[in-house]
Amino acid sequence: MNKIKLAIIGCGIITKEAHLPALKRLTDRMEVAAVCNRTASKAEDIAEELGLDHSAVWTDWKKMISELKDLDAVLIALPITMNYEVSRACCQAGLAVLCEKPAAMTAREAEETATFSTQFGVTYMTAENFHYDRGFLKAAELVKAGKIGNVHSMSWNVLSWMEVDNKYNKTEWRAHNEYPGGYVLDGGVHFVHALQMIGGPVESVFAHTASVDGRLGTMDTAMSLIRHKSGCVSSLNMGWRSASDDGALRIFGDKGSLIMGRGNVKELKPDGTEELHTFEEESSFYLQWSAFLDALEGKKEGLIPERMPADDVKTVLAMIESEKNGMAVTINS
Amino acid sequence: MNKIKLAIIGCGIITKEAHLPALKRLTDRMEVAAVCNRTASKAEDIAEELGLDHSAVWTDWKKMISELKDLDAVLIALPITMNYEVSRACCQAGLAVLCEKPAAMTAREAEETATFSTQFGVTYMTAENFHYDRGFLKAAELVKAGKIGNVHSMSWNVLSWMEVDNKYNKTEWRAHNEYPGGYVLDGGVHFVHALQMIGGPVESVFAHTASVDGRLGTMDTAMSLIRHKSGCVSSLNMGWRSASDDGALRIFGDKGSLIMGRGNVKELKPDGTEELHTFEEESSFYLQWSAFLDALEGKKEGLIPERMPADDVKTVLAMIESEKNGMAVTINS
Numbered sequence: 001m002n003k004i005k006l007a008i009i010g011c012g013i014i015t016k017e018a019h020l021p022a023l024k025r026l027t028d029r030m031e032v033a034a035v036c037n038r039t040a041s042k043a044e045d046i047a048e049e050l051g052l053d054h055s056a057v058w059t060d061w062k063k064m065i066s067e068l069k070d071l072d073a074v075l076i077a078l079p080i081t082m083n084y085e086v087s088r089a090c091c092q093a094g095l096a097v098l099c100e101k102p103a104a105m106t107a108r109e110a111e112e113t114a115t116f117s118t119q120f121g122v123t124y125m126t127a128e129n130f131h132y133d134r135g136f137l138k139a140a141e142l143v144k145a146g147k148i149g150n151v152h153s154m155s156w157n158v159l160s161w162m163e164v165d166n167k168y169n170k171t172e173w174r175a176h177n178e179y180p181g182g183y184v185l186d187g188g189v190h191f192v193h194a195l196q197m198i199g200g201p202v203e204s205v206f207a208h209t210a211s212v213d214g215r216l217g218t219m220d221t222a223m224s225l226i227r228h229k230s231g232c233v234s235s236l237n238m239g240w241r242s243a244s245d246d247g248a249l250r251i252f253g254d255k256g257s258l259i260m261g262r263g264n265v266k267e268l269k270p271d272g273t274e275e276l277h278t279f280e281e282e283s284s285f286y287l288q289w290s291a292f293l294d295a296l297e298g299k300k301e302g303l304i305p306e307r308m309p310a311d312d313v314k315t316v317l318a319m320i321e322s323e324k325n326g327m328a329v330t331i332n333s
Numbered sequence: 334m335n336k337i338k339l340a341i342i343g344c345g346i347i348t349k350e351a352h353l354p355a356l357k358r359l360t361d362r363m364e365v366a367a368v369c370n371r372t373a374s375k376a377e378d379i380a381e382e383l384g385l386d387h388s389a390v391w392t393d394w395k396k397m398i399s400e401l402k403d404l405d406a407v408l409i410a411l412p413i414t415m416n417y418e419v420s421r422a423c424c425q426a427g428l429a430v431l432c433e434k435p436a437a438m439t440a441r442e443a444e445e446t447a448t449f450s451t452q453f454g455v456t457y458m459t460a461e462n463f464h465y466d467r468g469f470l471k472a473a474e475l476v477k478a479g480k481i482g483n484v485h486s487m488s489w490n491v492l493s494w495m496e497v498d499n500k501y502n503k504t505e506w507r508a509h510n511e512y513p514g515g516y517v518l519d520g521g522v523h524f525v526h527a528l529q530m531i532g533g534p535v536e537s538v539f540a541h542t543a544s545v546d547g548r549l550g551t552m553d554t555a556m557s558l559i560r561h562k563s564g565c566v567s568s569l570n571m572g573w574r575s576a577s578d579d580g581a582l583r584i585f586g587d588k589g590s591l592i593m594g595r596g597n598v599k600e601l602k603p604d605g606t607e608e609l610h611t612f613e614e615e616s617s618f619y620l621q622w623s624a625f626l627d628a629l630e631g632k633k634e635g636l637i638p639e640r641m642p643a644d645d646v647k648t649v650l651a652m653i654e655s656e657k658n659g660m661a662v663t664i665n666s
Contacts (some may be wrong), residue, residue: 152545153556155570158490159585159605206539206661208558208566212485212587221568223486223558225541233541233556235570237488242585243601245592252492252575254545259578268576269493326661328539 004030004096004296005070009061009086010036010077011046013167014100015031018129019075020049022285029293031190033153034124036061056139065093072096075127075140079173084109091120098292100127101310102189102316105179111315123295126309131285134279136194138265139251139258144200148253149269154199154254158191159244164215174217181320182217183240184209188319189312191236192226196308198251199228206328207319212241212259217258224319227328307333337352337363337629338403338428342419343410344370344379346500347433351462352408353382357619362626369394369403394419395414402482405429407459410507413519419421424453424517431625433460435522436642436651438512440500443646447639456628459642461526465620467500467612469527471598472591474583475610476531481586487532487567488585491524492532492577514653515550516572516573517542521652523568529641532561539661540652545574557652562660568601642664 006023008015023032032050032245036058039044043057065071075097076086078296084104089099097116103126116124130136143151148331162169162183169175179185196202206223211217220241226234251258252310259266291302318329341348350482356365365383370376376390391397398404406429417437423430430449436459437443439566449457450492463469476484495502495516502508512518529535544550553574556644559567584617592599600608625637644666651662 098655152543152577153517153557153570153572154553155492156489157583159488163603205661206558208486208560210566211563219486223488223568225539225556226489227541230371231543235490235556237486237567237568238496239486239585240586242486243590243603243648244585245599245601246579246581246583248579250490250574250579252577254574266578268578270496270576301522328659 002071004293005033006030006073006075007034007036007064007068007071008032008046008075008077009036009064011035011042012171013079015046015072015075015077018285020046022283022289025286026159026289033071034058034064036064043288051102052157055107062089065095067089076100080177080179081173084113087113087116087124091116091122091124094120096123096296098125098127101309102185102313103140105141105185107314107317110310114310117306123292123300125292125295125303127288127309128190128304128309128312129243129284129288130193131197131304131308132284133194134282134284135260135265136197137250138277138279139260140197142258142267143251143253144263146257147256148251149229150254151199151230151251151253151289153232153252154195154250156191156195156249157237157244158187158247159237159239159242161243162216162220162240164213169216175215181316182219183221185221185313185316186239187240188316189237189309190240192312192315193236194249195234195236195310196311199234200230201231201307201333202311202315202331203229204328205315205318205322207322209237209320209323212239216240222319226315238278250329281326292293327329337405337626338366338368338399338408339363339366339408340367340404341379341408342369342397343376344368345410345504348379348408348410350608352410352622355616355622358619358620359626361544366404366415366605367391367397369397370485377603378626379410379427395422398423398428399418406431409433413438413503413510414506417446420446420449420605424455424457427453427455429456430628431458431460433640435500435518435646437646438518440647440650447643450639455581456633456636458625458628458636461523461642461645462617463523463526464530464637465617465624466527467615468593468598468622469530471610471612472582472593473530475591475598475599475600476584476586480589481584481591482588484563484584484586485533486526486565486585487583489524489528489567489582490570490577491520491580492570492575494574494576495549495553497546502549507648508548510550514649515544515552517552517555517571517652518646518649520573521571521649522557522642523621524571525645526563528559528567528569529644532560532565532567533563534640534666535648536560536562537642537661537663538648538651538655541654542656545572549573556650595638632665
């Protein structure tokens with residue numbers, strides 16, 4: 001089998017720091033044939049790091065995908081506002097697409113991304129790396145095995161103090177976001193995804209959202225209660241301007257609890273004893289690429305169910321709607 | 334000045350384990366003149382512990398307060414369903430009243446307790462000992478001093494695994510509660526009170542409530558988002574059937590955070606450094622009695638503002654209403 005020919009569209013932080021290290025470990029299965037970035041210098045950096053010559057560097061993604069006839073797949077890692085449009089165009093061009101999260105910035109468009117694979121007869125997947133995080137997978141596995149009985153609630157404070165000159169916030173499209181929800185959408189889809197992996201699909205959400213520091217985009221804080229269809233309720237508090245000493249996801253069942261740690265999931269039993277469930281850490285970006293390449297080779301079982309990343313987006317957008325109307329917002333999926 | 338003559342109505346766990354040790358340290362200011370309990374043996378135990386003879390033991394509180402003409406004050410520590418009625422009758426009889434929380438079990442009655450002192454010309458106070466907890470007082474003081482800037486949010490998981498044969502749950506009126514909210518009302522008023530001490534009055538609340546184990550009364554779990562009038566939002570998750578490893582109240586400001594510990598409040602600063610604010614621990618029941626006795630001697634500044642315990646009740650009842658209608662419920666106060 002020939003190696004999969006991949007083009008990278010968008011050469012920002014996430015491409016450089018997360019995708020590239022993963023792709024370098026998968027050169028037996030794929031090759032990066034082209035790199036594209038509006039600002040050429042960033043694409044040139046990536047090309048150089050991959051040992052590609054100047055002819056592999058593009059600044060216009062439309063031109064690139066129309067001229068390169070032998071491409072199999074693209075990685076899309078662009079400003080959030082472009083995800084839907086570029087994903088759709090690439091799928092339409094017959095390319096397999098791995099596109100960074102969030103899949104889209106409206107509920108309707110997010111829903112449509114879930115149909116791209118069938119609509120265009122390609123493999124489209126949102127790059128939700130949390131889906132391949134071995135910690136969440138271990139927790140989901142323990143829950144499924146009935147270790148802590150029926151899961152009635154979860155609690156997760158994902159709080160940090162982001163400096164205004166943080167590398168992410170130096171990205172113009174983040175600091176002056178033209179999509180709803182700012183960091184809450186950008187980061188929130190990850191956390192909702194992990195909660196879905198363990199608690200199942202979301203039924204409704206209530207939230208208060210806020211901007212603590214206007215220099216961190218339009219929104220940097222959201223406190224939410226997510227009700228899953230299973231009846232489980234998740235308390236998810238996100239903040240990029242909240243100094244904290246605790247960020248553990250805690251999963252509460254009627255036979256015990258699970259506390260997420262680094263390299264382990266701690267089970268707390270009703271009798272006060274603990275059991276440590278360990279796992280070997282591995283880059284979720286590497287595992288994500290492996291699953292994506294598997295799919296291109298016909299083994300699609302490892303792909304993220306299409307509904308999930310769309311619902312991640314819809315859930316975060318529902319938080320914003322909830323703040324406006326003071327009601328729980330139902331997620332239709 | 335003569336010592337204040339006190340009668341105790343209700344000789345259950347909280348009287349025996351929390352009030353009695355405090356009262357024993359205040360014998361220079363008050364004396365327990367009578368003890369009353371429907372089941373005489375419990376009153377006799379308390380009488381014996383206080384060195385009172387059998388004539389001080391009563392089983393009918395109405396008879397006791399009408400026959401003992403020289404009483405100044407009563408401690409009311411009864412099943413929750415009786416708090417309002419007995420408090421009102423004692424106030425009407427001209428007695429000073431310290432009554433265990435929750436002040437009442439309906440919003441209307443809770444509101445009325447806030448008028449007892451003026452209505453009857455006595456001193457009525459809900460025994461909300463959290464008001465005198467030096468940890469919450471220290472946190473409130475640090476917030477007021479501007480240490481962490483504007484407080485935009487708080488987070489508190491008050492979770493524990495209560496065994497069905499726990500001493501509290503062995504109390505018939507708790508295990509088969511005839512008041513709304515079960516443990517959520519019983520314990521929840523404490524936590525809402527502490528949040529009010531730091532974040533100010535409550536504007537609205539949204540919650541999901543649940544019964545994880547039907548043997549723990551009608552309700553043992555509530556996940557809530559409380560919006561304070563200041564704009565601060567508190568995430569308060571309560572559960573009596575949730576094994577957990579963390580119960581710290583965390584207070585997030587736009588200049589840093591406070592994390593409540595034992596004997597200290599840890600300040601987390603944006604630059605990653607910490608400062609420990611220590612305090613000397615003291616029984617909040619002792620401090621509560623001291624403030625109550627001060628008030629009977631004319632120094633009323635230490636009393637709990639009357640609105641607060643009423644709003645504690647109304648906020649928890651609003652959580653239950655919120656679960657029913659899927660909306661945030663406004664607290665009118």
